[in-house]
Structure formats: structure tokens, C-alpha cells
Amino acid sequence: MxxxxxxxxxxxxxxxxxxxxxxxxxxxxxxxxxxxxxxxxxxxxxxxxxxxxxxxxxxxxxxxxxxxxxxxxxxxxxxxxxxxxxxxxxxxxxxxxxxxxxxxxxxxxxxxxxxxxxxxxxxxxxxxxxxVHLHGIQTSGNCIRNTTSDERAGVAVDEIADPRPIAEIIRQWSTLHPEFAFLPRKFKIAITGATDDRAATAWHDVGLHVLKNEAGEVGLRVMVGGGMGRTPVVGTVIREFLPWNQLLNYLEAVIRVYNRWGRRDNIYKARIKILVKAEGQRYIDEVEAEYQEIIAHDGGPHTITQTELDRVSASFEVPASRQGALPASTITAPANFDTSTTEYQRWLKQNVSAHKNPALRVVTLSFKRPGYSPGDATADQLAGAADLMDRYSAGEARVTHDQNLVLPWVREDELTALYTEARAAGLALSNIRLLTDMIACPGGDFCALANARSLPIAEAITARYQDMDELHDLGEIDLHMSGCINSCGHHHSAHIGILGVDKDGQEWYQVTLAGSDGSDLSGHAAAGKVVGPSFSAAEVPEVIEALLDTYRANRQNAEGKAETFIDTLRRVGQDPFKAAANAARISTGRPAAVAA
Structure with a gap:
């Protein structure tokens, strides 16, 4: 790193x-x-x-x-x-x-x-x-925030090029940038170099995809104006291929035009997504004109040289202990450990991913387990995770978009030993990408902006779905939850989204269906649609169960493999799911026609 x-x-x-x-x-x-x-x-x-x-x-x-x-x-x-x-x-x-x-x-x-x-x-x-070189600089305020990326960057088998050097160059360029310290609103950039978009780039102010053109040259596909909140918008592609060395000059143009014309009179309309949606091609044309003016001066003041890219890239070399032919491991699992157990095989399927090096694997430690809020790690668990990092992943990990921790440098022949230690630390639950691997913001229990609590709902759903046979039978489902319309829990992009709303000083919850982070370069990002009137906290787990029952009743099987929740939902449409959700409503004594 x-x-x-x-x-x-x-x-x-x-x-x-x-x-x-x-x-x-x-x-x-x-x-x-x-x-x-x-x-x-x-x-x-x-x-x-x-x-x-x-x-x-x-x-x-x-x-x-x-x-x-x-x-x-x-x-x-x-x-x-x-x-x-x-x-x-x-x-x-x-x-x-x-x-x-x-x-x-x-x-x-x-x-x-x-x-x-x-x-x-x-x-x-x-x-x-x-x-240890950590800080909180630019994690708040109307400036360019922390650039995010794919947690498998540099090791993913579907990677076109490693995006981390570019992300680091963006960090250095944007830190305390004098022109962009007081933008109309906060500004977020995400970058991926893989075909599977694990960075949710379409939902960011700027989303970048590293790719190669027909000539084999590296460049970037640039999306602008994505975002959630009150107005969920999927980013617009404004450049299909930008040469990598021009990225900072182009970002300067994108943000400068936003800084010039972004709304400062209304906080709810201040994000760049509102400007792009309102102005459309006019915004794109002005960015292009600004960019051309920038590069007209000696090719652009922020053109990235090959020397600089090489300098930064040198810090992202494969750890020495993971280079070349690997010697036999000296770490062994307990002699009596049975690798054929169902739970271990499930862990290999859900928590372990392929690696560029066939001798290595990418392993996700689950921080979504009973008794803890999604994404929370205790002091002991952090210490245990650090020990696992040193012992099995060359001292390195990645915080994921889904609020877990990834070990990117695990030897294939040490997986069993890692599993036994991670299980003892409570970090080996085989629920990655399943229902209980949910995203949730802290909600009303902590945040002054929230309309409703998220954590009790997350706890109730987690408690209800502890049968691992049932969880694995349901398969991969994205469930995201936000305590307010600011969407810190990314409910818009979930297969099942839950949003806390305030109705006459009481906590209620909207449910949305068929959202997506965006899974590939063809662009499948989408905002979920509300299923109907809002639900009480007690009703939400019943609604989730009704949605899942509807999925099980409608899913198809092909070659022994069950259709996923999102594929079933897209095939049959939302009407049966909406009907099931509303039928699950517990009597509350309020009119059923009350809208969220």
C-alpha cells in the first residue's frame, strides 16, 4: 500500500x-x-x-x-x-x-x-x-472528500488496471486545494479499474472507470452528477475515454464549472447532480470548453507525467512475501479440523474470492453479526483483525463499501487456518452478500439529522434471519437502510431499501425495491421504487418476510441453481411484491391510504 x-x-x-x-x-x-x-x-x-x-x-x-x-x-x-x-x-x-x-x-x-x-x-x-499517518482532513465540509475505490483494487481477477495510483494522485491534488475548499456542497469521487463496479461509481459526484481503448491505451470513462439524498440520480457519462494523464486537468474543469454555477442559495439543490440534471448538455459543453482552455496553456498545468505515475505506482507493488514462487506455509490449521463441514464450505463460497495470483485469495471478514450494529468493530475485534492482517495478509486490509474488512493477500494454503482464527474472533460468519450483510447508517440513535432509528430495525432483521440454511437458500440480496433522506445508508441503491421518515413526530419507514449499485460497465445502477405507504417499526420485519416469501414463491430454477432475488423481481415486476408488503401490514389504527 x-x-x-x-x-x-x-x-x-x-x-x-x-x-x-x-x-x-x-x-x-x-x-x-x-x-x-x-x-x-x-x-x-x-x-x-x-x-x-x-x-x-x-x-x-x-x-x-x-x-x-x-x-x-x-x-x-x-x-x-x-x-x-x-x-x-x-x-x-x-x-x-x-x-x-x-x-x-x-x-x-x-x-x-x-x-x-x-x-x-x-x-x-x-x-x-x-x-500512524491517519487524520480527519476533508472528511467534512464543502470540499473534495475522501476518494473511494474497489476494495479488491490491485488484486481483482476482473481488473483492467489498478486504480489505486490514480486515486492516490487525486488525494494529493485535492488535499487543501485552495480553489475547491468552499464548494457549493460536498464533493465525492469514486474510481474502479474492474468490470464489476464494487465502488458504486454511478452514485458519486464523479465516477471514474479505468479502461483500455482498442489501441490498448489506458484511459478513464467519466461519469458526473450521481448522488442519492432527496433526489437520487445516476451519474451521466460525459467522457467515454479520457487519457489517464489528463485526469486532473479534466477534474479541474468539471469542478470549476460546478463551483461557478452550483446552487448556493438552497442546500437541498446544491449538489452537482442538480446542476447536471438542470443544464444537461449545456453543462457538458461548458466543462469541455473549460478543459480546452486549461490544456491550451502548456498542455495543462496538472498533466500527470509518466514519471509521477511510476513514482506513485511503486508504492503499490505486491508485498515481498507474496511475490514469486511461495515457499510452503508454516501455518497450519488444527489437526482435527474438518474442511468438509457445511459452514466452512459456505465461508469459502461467500467470503473468499479469486485473486490475480492463483496461489492467493481475497477474504472478507464479516462485521455484520448478531449483537453488533452493522459495520461496528470493538477494540478487541480490531486488535484481532490486526493480528489476522499481520499473520495472513502481509499487514494490509481494505475497508469495504459494504462496511466490512477485506484481507487482500491471503495464501490459498492458509485459508483453513485463517478461518479457524477468524471464527474464534467472531469474524467468519458466512453471510457476505446475503440478507444480513446489510448496510445501515447509525440513524436516529446518534445522528441529529435522522428522522428515525436504523439500528433497532437492523437488529430485528438480523435476529430473525439467523438460520444459516435459510439465509443461504435466500441467496444474494442487498438490503440497505437509512435513518433519513440524506441516504447515508444508501437505501436508494438496494434490492430492498428501508428509509426512516418522520410523520407527525413519529418514526415510520418507507420500503423500496429494485435499486442497484451498478454492477458492470453497461450501467445497471438504478434507484429503488417505493412499494406503498410507510410502515411502523414493528411492521418492517413482517414486510421483509412477506417480500422474501413472494420471492421464494416466484423464483425459477435452472440447472439446479435458484434465480436470485433481484432477477426474480425484475422478471415478474413489482406488483406481487407490493401486494405482499401491504398485506403484511399490522393493524395500526391509521388510514391505509396515508402516503410516506
Whole structure:
């Protein structure tokens, strides 16, 4: 993975020192609250419903074992509910003792969040992060946020070219970019180099696909204007093939036009998707004109040279321990372990993926298990994951878009040993891509913007579907959940989406069907459609069961393989599913015609 230069390291350390000075001046009363607020936000420090929330950047999801251990230390020593003043908590919401603390939360943006760190200790945490080159820079604010990518970048069998060097070059270019520090709204970029779009690029402000043209030249397919929220929009392709060395010049044009014309008078219409949707070809033409003007000056001030690409790419070489012919492994599984067990074979199918090197595998550790909120990792689990990274994955992991952790450098002959250790740590549940591998935001239990709680719904669904035979029979299903229309849980892109809504001060939930992240370059990204009136919290698990029963009743089998949920839904249409969902409604004493 990328190794920070001495400049990078010094920059992160100086930023932490600067934040400590700002915090101390705020505590002393010499820096006003209105002056401190933007400074803490620029370092990833929010104030949520009950306590501060810290968001830590993990560029394109790559993380090493030393960084994971520090996250574990922060979870254990700083993410504590009892050190915050909870007297202002709304007593009608929940028993705060039930809310998870002492955990790190993996997000859909490949970042890491903490929900209970007191601001008084925030500078100590920033120093800890800086010691392993982590920070919260540009994880908040109307700027270019953390660039995300495919968690299998560099190792995927369907990869056309490794996108990580380009992602790192974007990180260096965009960090504290003076022109784009105060955009109309936050700006998110995602990049993939594979045919299977595991980075959900179509749902980003800019989505990039690394590809090759007929001449074998590397370039990028550029999509602009994707996004969720109140107005879900799939990105528009504005360049089918952009030479790789022109990417920064082109991004400059894309964002400069947005910065010039994006709405600043209405926060709900400020994202670039609104501008692209409203202006269409006019926006594309202006970007092209801006780009041509940029490159007219000596070929463009941000043209990426081959020398620079080679310098950055050198940091992404295959780890030395995974190069060439691999010696026999010295790690063995317990002598009495039976590799023919159903659960182990299921784990191999769901959690283990092919690798560019036939001697290696990509393994997903599941952070979607009973008793934990989706994407949450305790201090002990983080320490255990770091040990697994060192022992089985050359010290490296990737945070995934689906809120799990991937080990990208696992030897095929060590899979059994890894499984036994991961199972002991509670991280080997074979539910990857299945129903309980759901995406969920923290919702109303933490977020001040949320209309409803997500975590209790996630817990109820997880508890109901613990029969692994049933879970595997249902097959691959994307279930995503958001506590409000801001869509941090990506409910729009789910096969089954759940959205919390506020109706007269009460929590209700919309259900949507047939959304998609976008699975390939042909472009299958789509927003789900609402099935009908909203449901109460108690009704949601019943609705999910009714949808799944409808799937089982309508799915077809071919050559002994069952049709997937999404394929059945697309084939038969949504009407039978809508009817089943609405028939599952529990009597609430409210009119059935109430719309969400």
C-alpha cells in the first residue's frame, strides 16, 4: 500500500499540532465557538445528537495493521459514553445504555467513525492518529472528500488496471486545494479499474472507470452528477475515454464549472447532480470548453507525467512475501479440523474470492453479526483483525463499501487456518452478500439529522434471519437502510431499501425495491421504487418476510441453481411484491391510504 513521504508525515503531524492549539484556545475562551466550529469540522469533528463524532479518512479504503491497532486503542480508551455529558439527551428516544460505544464504525465511504469521544480529549486522539499517518482532513465540509475505490483494487481477477495510483494522485491534488475548499456542497469521487463496479461509481459526484481503448491505451470513462439524498440520480457519462494523464486537468474543469454555477442559495439543490440534471448538455459543453482552455496553456498545468505515475505506482507493488514462487506455509490449521463441514464450505463460497495470483485469495471478514450494529468493530475485534492482517495478509486490509474488512493477500494454503482464527474472533460468519450483510447508517440513535432509528430495525432483521440454511437458500440480496433522506445508508441503491421518515413526530419507514449499485460497465445502477405507504417499526420485519416469501414463491430454477432475488423481481415486476408488503401490514389504527 502507499507509503507516506516525509512531507506527508510532517504535514499530518503539524495538522494535529495545529488542532491542539485551536482546541486549547477554545477551551480557554480565547477562540469563540463560531470560530472553532469550522476548524474542528475541517478535521472531521462533528457534534451529533448526544456527543461528538469523529470521522477518520481511509483513502481508497487501504489500511495497515498498525493503523487498525490504533483504532482499537481509540475505541477502548476514548470512545466512552460515560465521559460525555448526556444530560441533554432526549429521554423519549432511547435508553442510552443500549447504544454501542467503545467501537469503531466502518462507513460506506471507506472511512471510520467514532461516536462518543469527548472534545476535551480530541487533540490526544488526533496525535494518536498522526502517529500512524491517519487524520480527519476533508472528511467534512464543502470540499473534495475522501476518494473511494474497489476494495479488491490491485488484486481483482476482473481488473483492467489498478486504480489505486490514480486515486492516490487525486488525494494529493485535492488535499487543501485552495480553489475547491468552499464548494457549493460536498464533493465525492469514486474510481474502479474492474468490470464489476464494487465502488458504486454511478452514485458519486464523479465516477471514474479505468479502461483500455482498442489501441490498448489506458484511459478513464467519466461519469458526473450521481448522488442519492432527496433526489437520487445516476451519474451521466460525459467522457467515454479520457487519457489517464489528463485526469486532473479534466477534474479541474468539471469542478470549476460546478463551483461557478452550483446552487448556493438552497442546500437541498446544491449538489452537482442538480446542476447536471438542470443544464444537461449545456453543462457538458461548458466543462469541455473549460478543459480546452486549461490544456491550451502548456498542455495543462496538472498533466500527470509518466514519471509521477511510476513514482506513485511503486508504492503499490505486491508485498515481498507474496511475490514469486511461495515457499510452503508454516501455518497450519488444527489437526482435527474438518474442511468438509457445511459452514466452512459456505465461508469459502461467500467470503473468499479469486485473486490475480492463483496461489492467493481475497477474504472478507464479516462485521455484520448478531449483537453488533452493522459495520461496528470493538477494540478487541480490531486488535484481532490486526493480528489476522499481520499473520495472513502481509499487514494490509481494505475497508469495504459494504462496511466490512477485506484481507487482500491471503495464501490459498492458509485459508483453513485463517478461518479457524477468524471464527474464534467472531469474524467468519458466512453471510457476505446475503440478507444480513446489510448496510445501515447509525440513524436516529446518534445522528441529529435522522428522522428515525436504523439500528433497532437492523437488529430485528438480523435476529430473525439467523438460520444459516435459510439465509443461504435466500441467496444474494442487498438490503440497505437509512435513518433519513440524506441516504447515508444508501437505501436508494438496494434490492430492498428501508428509509426512516418522520410523520407527525413519529418514526415510520418507507420500503423500496429494485435499486442497484451498478454492477458492470453497461450501467445497471438504478434507484429503488417505493412499494406503498410507510410502515411502523414493528411492521418492517413482517414486510421483509412477506417480500422474501413472494420471492421464494416466484423464483425459477435452472440447472439446479435458484434465480436470485433481484432477477426474480425484475422478471415478474413489482406488483406481487407490493401486494405482499401491504398485506403484511399490522393493524395500526391509521388510514391505509396515508402516503410516506
Amino acid at each position: 502507499y507509503q507516506y513521504t516525509p512531507f506527508d508525515k510532517q504535514f499530518v503531524q503539524l495538522r494535529a499540532a495545529q488542532f491542539r492549539d485551536q482546541l486549547e484556545r477554545w477551551q480557554a475562551g480565547t477562540l469563540a465557538e463560531d470560530e472553532f466550529r469550522p476548524l474542528r469540522l475541517q478535521n472531521g469533528w462533528y457534534v451529533q445528537r448526544f456527543a461528538p463524532m469523529l470521522r477518520i479518512a481511509v483513502p481508497y479504503g487501504e489500511i495497515n495493521s498498525a493503523q487498525v491497532r490504533v483504532l482499537g486503542t481509540i475505541a477502548r480508551d476514548y470512545d466512552r459514553k460515560d465521559e460525555n455529558d448526556l444530560s441533554k439527551a432526549n429521554p423519549g428516544l432511547s435508553d442510552l445504555t443500549s447504544l454501542p460505544s467503545a467501537v469503531a464504525h466502518f462507513t460506506t465511504r471507506q472511512n471510520v467513525q467514532f461516536n462518543w469521544i469527548p472534545l476535551a480529549k480530541s487533540a490526544d486522539v488526533m496525535d494518536l492518529l498522526a502517529s
